[in-house]
Amino acid sequence: MGGEEYPPFGLCSRSKTISEGEITMKGYQDNSPSSAVSSYRPRFVFLVVISACILFTLVVSVCSTKLSSSASAASIAHASTASLSASYPVKVFFSKSPESLNNGSVVYAVNRMSPTIAVGTYAIQLLIAGPTLSERQAGYFTELNTMLSGPSNCSAPLPVGGPDFTLALNKKGTVTQTGTATVKFCRSLNSAGIGADARVTAEINTTLKQFPNIKNVVILTKDGHCFGDGSGKDLCLR
Numbered sequence: 001m002g003g004e005e006y007p008p009f010g011l012c013s014r015s016k017t018i019s020e021g022e023i024t025m026k027g028y029q030d031n032s033p034s035s036a037v038s039s040y041r042p043r044f045v046f047l048v049v050i051s052a053c054i055l056f057t058l059v060v061s062v063c064s065t066k067l068s069s070s071a072s073a074a075s076i077a078h079a080s081t082a083s084l085s086a087s088y089p090v091k092v093f094f095s096k097s098p099e100s101l102n103n104g105s106v107v108y109a110v111n112r113m114s115p116t117i118a119v120g121t122y123a124i125q126l127l128i129a130g131p132t133l134s135e136r137q138a139g140y141f142t143e144l145n146t147m148l149s150g151p152s153n154c155s156a157p158l159p160v161g162g163p164d165f166t167l168a169l170n171k172k173g174t175v176t177q178t179g180t181a182t183v184k185f186c187r188s189l190n191s192a193g194i195g196a197d198a199r200v201t202a203e204i205n206t207t208l209k210q211f212p213n214i215k216n217v218v219i220l221t222k223d224g225h226c227f228g229d230g231s232g233k234d235l236c237l238r
Contacts, residue, residue, distance in 0.1 A: 086115075086117075087113040087114060087115055088113065088114045088116075088117060088119050089111065089112075089113060089114075090111075090112050090113070090114045090119050090122065090123045090126075090210070091109040091110065091111060091112070091123070091207070091210050092109070092110055092112055092123055092126045092127050092207055093107040093108065093109050093110075093127075093202075093203050093206040093207045093210075094107060094108060094110060094127070094130075094131050094135070094140040094141060094142050094203060095107055095108075095140070095141055095142060095143075095199045095202075095203060096108045096138075096139045096140050096141070097139040097141060098139075100199055100202075101195075104195050104198030104199045104201075104202060105198065105202045106202070107199075107202050107203050107206050108140065110131065110135055110140065112126050119211065120167055120169070120181065120208055120211055120214065121167050123207050123208070123210075124165060124167060124183065124204065124207065124208070125162060125164070127142060127144060127203055127204065127207055128142075128144055128145050128148070128164055128165075129145070130142050130144075130145050142199075142200070142203055143192055143196045143199060143200055144200045144203065144204075146192070147189055147190050147191070147192055147196070147200065148164060148185065148187045148188070148189060148190075149187060149188050149190060150187050150188040151187065152164065152186040152187050153186050153187075153222060154166060154186035163186060163187070164185065164186060164187055165183055165184060165185045165186055166183075166184050166186065167181060167182070167183055168181065168182045168184070169181050169213070169214070171218075172216075172218055172237065173218060173220065173224075173237045175237075177216075179213065179214065179215035179216060180214075180215065180216040180217070180218060181208050181214045181216070181217050181218070182217075182218040182219075182220060183204060183208070183217065183218070183219050183220065184220040184221075184222075184224065185219075185220065185221055185222055185227075186222060187222060188221075188222055189221050189222065189227060191228070197227070197228040198228070200227075200228075201219060201227065201228050204217060204219055205217045205219075218236050218237065219236070220236075
């Protein structure tokens with residue numbers, strides 16, 4: 001009719017069926033965006049968990065470091081405070097009236113506390129400073145402080161002893177000798193007589209020999225001569 005040709009009915013139906021089948025297969029493969037997100041979700045969760053663990057480890061490490069640093073700082077501060085507040089008992093030996101006036105080698109101890117571990121130096125400084133008022137009233141005395149006069153020739157910065165003297169351990173003058181301490185005065189040490197020289201010598205010797213590492217004591221004047229040596233031969237250095 002009208003010259004138009006129509007395909008057979010069966011062919012049209014088959015073609016339609018194939019098209020639907022193709023559509024059905026594509027739907028089964030499900031390449032939609034929502035499907036892709038679902039497939040990546042377990043991997044994303046795994047990465048989140050790992051990242052959280054790493055972050056937690058870093059936080060714990062930083063906190064531990066800060067706590068350790070704080071503890072160390074506290075320990076150092078405590079040690080420094082303890083060092084600053086440390087004190088050491090020493091004895092200073094003075095002459096005493098009337099006993100020492102009759103025997104110049106007789107001296108008596110008074111107790112002091114040294115704020116420095118250089119106890120030998122500090123003890124001689126206290127000897128030069130002399131006894132306290134109450135000790136003087138009890139008869140203690142020294143003539144050492146009145147025998148020192150004039151300027152000091154100690155170089156600056158002063159090694160030990162301040163402007164009055166230097167104290168060298170394990171030295172006999174300038175020669176090394178274990179167990180010997182040399183006190184060299186930096187100011188003029190004027191003799192007040194045989195009795196006073198004997199008392200001052202006994203005070204210095206006994207004050208330094210209280211320390212176990214000092215067995216012998218050499219006392220030198222500002223010019224390097226032996227104190228109280230009337231011979232002029234510096235016998236204390238031999």
